[in-house]
Amino acid sequence: GAVVSQHPSRVICKSGTSVKIECRSLDFQATTMFWYRQFPKQSLMLMATSNEGSKATYEQGVEKDKFLINHASLTLSTLTVTSAHPEDSSFYICSAKPSERVYEQYFGPGTRLTVT
Amino acid sequence: GENVEQHPSTLSVQEGDSAVIKCTYSDSASNYFPWYKQELGKGPQLIIDIRSNVGEKKDQRIAVTLNKTAKHFSLHITETQPEDSAVYFCAAHSGSARQLTFGSGTQLTVLP
Numbered sequence A: 001g002a003v004v005s006q007h008p009s010r011v012i013c014k015s016g017t018s019v020k021i022e023c024r025s026l027d028f029q030a031t032t033m034f035w036y037r038q039f040p041k042q043s044l045m046l047m048a049t050s051n052e053g054s055k056a057t058y059e060q061g062v063e064k065d066k067f068l069i070n071h072a073s074l075t076l077s078t079l080t081v082t083s084a085h086p087e088d089s090s091f092y093i094c095s096a097k098p099s100e101r102v103y104e105q106y107f108g109p110g111t112r113l114t115v116t
Numbered sequence B: 001g002e003n004v005e006q007h008p009s010t011l012s013v014q015e016g017d018s019a020v021i022k023c024t025y026s027d028s029a030s031n032y033f034p035w036y037k038q039e040l041g042k043g044p045q046l047i048i049d050i051r052s053n054v055g056e057k058k059d060q061r062i063a064v065t066l067n068k069t070a071k072h073f074s075l076h077i078t079e080t081q082p083e084d085s086a087v088y089f090c091a092a093h094s095g096s097a098r099q100l101t102f103g104s105g106t107q108l109t110v111l112p
Helices: none
Strands: A004-007 A010-013 A019-025 A030-038 A044-051 A067-073 A076-081 A090-098 A111-115 B004-007 B010-014 B019-025 B030-038 B045-051 B056-059 B062-067 B072-077 B086-094 B099-102 B106-111
Touching: A004 A090, A010 A019, A019 A030, A019 A090, A019 A111, A030 A067, A030 A076, A044 A067, A044 B099, A076 A090, B004 B086, B010 B019, B019 B030, B019 B086, B019 B106, B030 B062, B045 B056, B045 B062, B072 B086
Parallel strands: A010 A111, B010 B106
Antiparallel strands: A004 A019, A019 A076, A030 A044, A030 A090, A067 A076, A090 A111, B004 B019, B019 B072, B030 B045, B030 B086, B056 B062, B062 B072, B086 B099, B086 B106
């Protein structure tokens, strides 16, 4: 149980284009999902907290207009990187908190974004 | 806000030996402490967690201990195997912050 999927696992896009990453909780409902960014050999950096049916809460320094988050259902959250630039290249990971749990988070497998 | 420090940053052990990774936290209100294992190119996997009302929890070869007074918790892996090689992250959850704060990670290498 507690499986989270992400799609795509890898994506290469040209500078200036937009990329959408999907995060799905496969066997549980998740009122809250989180989006993280991870640089090589570093820890996870929280970008935003996504709550179903409401606007996402972004961490300080994260551009909300560049990283659009939508959490339209209890099993799906999407992250769209708009007007991507090479510096947006990174490993993006989502996590989901089961609605009935207070603390536990389960992570997806991650998406490797490369902007050329 | 919460601050989590993790040591060591790298750890090499011989297969069959034990490995211990330690974390300290700053927010006395934190009450949930998970450990995640991350293999190269993959997302973190929850391997064990502990709540603040428990001092120790064990699951086969993995155990976690919590000292609330000293505000530190540790991951213990016994009888290590090469497949235990990965990056391990500790985290702390403060109810007020409603999110996890992660340590910096420990690269564990189990030498055959």
